[in-house]
Amino acid sequence: MSGRRFGRLPNWWSRSANGDDFLLMSLKSNDTGTGIAAMKCLLALSVLIDFHSRIAEVSLSGMEELTGLSRPMVIRGLARLEELGVVVSDKDYRTNRYELTIKSNDSYWAKVPVDTVRKRLKTISNRGIAPFTALKLYITILNLRYKDKTTVQVMHDTLRNYTGIQTNQVRHGLDVLYSSALLHLMPREDRATNEYQILGL
Structure with a gap:
């Protein structure tokens, strides 16, 4: 068990000027493998980083x-995050160091459940549109x-608007999150919106 209940995920990239989520819109369904790798690496770093420096030392x-x-997919996922300016790496140390970036005018961040992500992230498949969609939905939620x-x-x-995924893919992505015990659908009388519980927070 980790000593922290939640990690820190800086999320300036979810608030671009045109209303799109810059990071998630940049990860395209024609390369789901790299997209899955990038999102898994991002979530992993968010539970590994020092809360204040935003730096993780990890092999x-x-x-x-x-x-x-x-x-190879870890390397590819990290490279994609660096390409997008979400992660900065320093490989001069014995163990690689990765920093999750912030913007000078936007230092907001999301909570990520440490123990849940540590245990459950690896249960999501590394191939296919449903896992790709699931990770986009999880980060958005x-x-x-x-x-x-x-x-x-x-x-x-x-x-759908935040992630760029197709309407008919939302349910399949959510099913992956339910089966991986990352998310729970709460019962509601009002069907206009759904309510999701983030497990582990």
């Missing part, structure tokens, strides 16, 4: 173990959570 083997990715709440109320259309 490639450590990233493989946490994400369930092969070493983490970003939409407000203050100390552990649940998020949101419509499918909103999730």
